[in-house]
Amino acid sequence: MKAPSLSSWFGRGEVAAPADIESAALRSDKFRLEREGDWRRLEDIVQRMERGGLRRVDDAELLALPTLYRTAASSLSVARETSLDVATLNYLESLVQRAWFQVYGPRKGLFGWLREFFLGGWSRAVREIWLDICVAFFVMVAGTIVGWLLVEQDRDWYFRLVPTQFTDTRVPGATREQLLETLAVEESTGGLSAFAASLFSNNAGVAILAFALGFAFGVPSLLLLIYNLAVLGAMMWLFAGQGLGVEFAAWLSVHGTTELFAILLSGAAGMHIGRSMAFPGDKSVLQAAGESGRRGAIVMVGVVLMMVVAAMLEAFPRQLVGGTESRFIIGGSFLAFWLAYFFLYRPKRIGDER
Amino acid sequence: MNTITADTPNQAAPPVRKEMANKRERTLITPEGIAVPIVVASRGARIGALILDFVLLYVGLTIIITLLIWIAGGLFEQVVAGAEANVAGAGEFLFIVFVLLVFLARYGYFLIFELGPRGATLGKRAVGIRVAARDGGRLTPEAVIARNLLRDIELFMPLVFLMVAPSGEMGSFGYAGLAWLAVILAIPLLNKDALRAGDIIAGTWVVEAPRTKLADALSTQGAAKGTSDLTGARYDFGDAELAVYGERELQTLERVLRDDNADAISAVHETICRKIGWDPGAGDERAFLEAFYAQLRAKLESDMRFGKRKADKHS
Numbered sequence: 001m002k003a004p005s006l007s008s009w010f011g012r013g014e015v016a017a018p019a020d021i022e023s024a025a026l027r028s029d030k031f032r033l034e035r036e037g038d039w040r041r042l043e044d045i046v047q048r049m050e051r052g053g054l055r056r057v058d059d060a061e062l063l064a065l066p067t068l069y070r071t072a073a074s075s076l077s078v079a080r081e082t083s084l085d086v087a088t089l090n091y092l093e094s095l096v097q098r099a100w101f102q103v104y105g106p107r108k109g110l111f112g113w114l115r116e117f118f119l120g121g122w123s124r125a126v127r128e129i130w131l132d133i134c135v136a137f138f139v140m141v142a143g144t145i146v147g148w149l150l151v152e153q154d155r156d157w158y159f160r161l162v163p164t165q166f167t168d169t170r171v172p173g174a175t176r177e178q179l180l181e182t183l184a185v186e187e188s189t190g191g192l193s194a195f196a197a198s199l200f201s202n203n204a205g206v207a208i209l210a211f212a213l214g215f216a217f218g219v220p221s222l223l224l225l226i227y228n229l230a231v232l233g234a235m236m237w238l239f240a241g242q243g244l245g246v247e248f249a250a251w252l253s254v255h256g257t258t259e260l261f262a263i264l265l266s267g268a269a270g271m272h273i274g275r276s277m278a279f280p281g282d283k284s285v286l287q288a289a290g291e292s293g294r295r296g297a298i299v300m301v302g303v304v305l306m307m308v309v310a311a312m313l314e315a316f317p318r319q320l321v322g323g324t325e326s327r328f329i330i331g332g333s334f335l336a337f338w339l340a341y342f343f344l345y346r347p348k349r350i351g352d353e354r
Numbered sequence: 355m356n357t358i359t360a361d362t363p364n365q366a367a368p369p370v371r372k373e374m375a376n377k378r379e380r381t382l383i384t385p386e387g388i389a390v391p392i393v394v395a396s397r398g399a400r401i402g403a404l405i406l407d408f409v410l411l412y413v414g415l416t417i418i419i420t421l422l423i424w425i426a427g428g429l430f431e432q433v434v435a436g437a438e439a440n441v442a443g444a445g446e447f448l449f450i451v452f453v454l455l456v457f458l459a460r461y462g463y464f465l466i467f468e469l470g471p472r473g474a475t476l477g478k479r480a481v482g483i484r485v486a487a488r489d490g491g492r493l494t495p496e497a498v499i500a501r502n503l504l505r506d507i508e509l510f511m512p513l514v515f516l517m518v519a520p521s522g523e524m525g526s527f528g529y530a531g532l533a534w535l536a537v538i539l540a541i542p543l544l545n546k547d548a549l550r551a552g553d554i555i556a557g558t559w560v561v562e563a564p565r566t567k568l569a570d571a572l573s574t575q576g577a578a579k580g581t582s583d584l585t586g587a588r589y590d591f592g593d594a595e596l597a598v599y600g601e602r603e604l605q606t607l608e609r610v611l612r613d614d615n616a617d618a619i620s621a622v623h624e625t626i627c628r629k630i631g632w633d634p635g636a637g638d639e640r641a642f643l644e645a646f647y648a649q650l651r652a653k654l655e656s657d658m659r660f661g662k663r664k665a666d667k668h669s
Contacts, residue, residue: 028655029571050472073388082658084651086605087569094566097390104492113495197453212507215551273555290557297500
């Protein structure tokens with residue numbers, strides 16, 4: 001036996017020696033006392049894995065884990081047939097369950113998962129919901145047109161659609177100069193990163209909402225898309241009315257290509273869930289919902305990352321880069337990048353099973 | 355590979371255990387063919403865990419924000435007052451930390467903890483439950499992400515609607531939203547696995563994660579081995595005397611012996627003596643019960659090996 005060491009303070013204590021096996025009066029207790037050492041060793045390993053993952057477990061123990069788990073599992077099934085000791089049965093059930101969660105636990109760490117995510121998992125998930133992306137895109141275009149037409153018919157709609165602040169000069173009746181000024185660059189960079197952070201938090205929140213609302217068969221997701229794009233349509237009408245359509249599009253495209261794309265994806269992911277729950281095909285509703293939900297979650301991780309990019313673009317290049325052409329170039333190249341990444345980048349699936 | 359079977363009565367299982375939990379008990383068949391019982395977490399435990407998590411989050415955020423304010427001194431109010439205004443670099447940095455922190459607290463806390471090896475947030479750990487994949491497979495990161503993204507509409511949105519709807523600000527839209535969200539909130543009450551909307555789309559469920567310690571073997575202690583330590587008396591029971599009880603009574607006896615409550619021991623001692631026609635003495639109750647327990651168990655277990663089981667005294 002080893003002398004007590006520092007490691008025994010951190011849960012690596014020596015496994016207590018069982019009571020004298022021969023002293024047991026019952027066969028089932030002999031059975032238990034003979035195997036108790038293995039159970040306790042398994043419990044010790046499992047406990048450390050639960051506490052800190054694989055780092056706290058050395059190789060020899062890791063190799064022993066499956067064997068110990070099977071020993072405990074077979075002990076449990078034997079004990080069920082031969083023992084009436086409830087305490088032991090309960091202990092074994094809990095031990096086998098805990099060990100099962102570790103043995104069949106996630107094999108990939110967060111880092112491994114992210115690697116798989118960037119190297120194909122994300123773009124594959126996006127391609128898998130292509131139909132929903134098409135529908136969401138159509139809905140977004142329709143929303144823009146609706147917004148435009150509504151405002152054109154009745155100016156009051158502008159105030160209903162666009163949440164205007166008191167000092168905002170972007171209202172119907174504004175002069176061309178006033179509107180142009182809102183598209184101009186900032187003189188200083190102060191405050192822009194704080195602006196970016198709050199933009200990101202807000203936009204990512206909206207995107208997550210659009211996704212989560214998909215649970216109600218996708219309808220609220222679509223409504224959210226329509227509403228947001230109607231706002232855009234109304235503003236486009238305003239700027240186009242003063243002959244600033246191209247400038248506005250350039251100003252918007254810097255971050256808009258990324259942000260609107262991300263909103264499109266989140267709406268589509270939400271609708272994907274709603275659609276698969278409404279039309280599960282030959283799967284059960286729960287199964288269909290689970291599959292589409294996990295697929296949507298991958299898309300959503302990407303959407304949050306895209307929102308980070310969009311917020312950076314919105315806060316810095318859009319406020320600092322002036323020319324219409326250079327704004328279009330930035331926005332256009334990001335759009336091209338996303339499209340290429342999602343639809344042209346098709347690496348082979350990294351095998352789940354080695 | 356793994357299957358979950360519905361709650362079917364299992365003849366092999368001991369007849370009475372966790373009677374309260376019976377309705378929530380499911381069986382998970384591992385790849386080795388072992389039936390591992392799994393108990394779906396009660397709704398009360400889940401609400402408790404959620405409240406604990408929010409208290410933790412709130413306290414943690416308050417501490418960090420207080421720290422930020424302390425660092426920033428007077429700067430902080432300035433920053434909050436005008437996020438877009440020209441603020442000094444340090445204040446701006448603190449503001450960014452603040453915004454990202456709130457975002458992380460809202461979405462990251464649950465994610466990071468449920469992705470860990472315990473599959474549970476701190477609150478869930480405290481009440482002894484964890485997240486698991488419903489099909490018995492691995493709990494994947496995307497499942498955890500999916501179930502936590504829906505928390506927004508299950509929790510935060512209803513709160514907003516609850517506050518806004520009565521004021522009538524949003525008109526009938528507010529009430530419609532409230533009604534719809536009431537439905538979403540009611541989902542966990544309407545299915546037997548207590549799945550919330552997030553669990554449904556992620557293919558997960560929340561189950562109890564008991565951490566039972568191995569108790570000492572009773573038959574190696576005291577009079578179970580033969581004679582009483584106290585009086586040196588030896589208790590021997592005949593087949594007829596042991597035949598009055600079954601497994602259910604054996605388990606009750608085991609519980610009484612493990613709890614070691616003097617009142618309960620003498621009460622049970624008296625009951626058993628009356629039942630088998632012995633004259634209840636006094637002073638050596640525990641030794642009597644230990645011997646009775648060991649011999650009753652030996653008899654029931656040897657019957658069990660021949661395929662005979664006696665569930666309780668009536669059978």
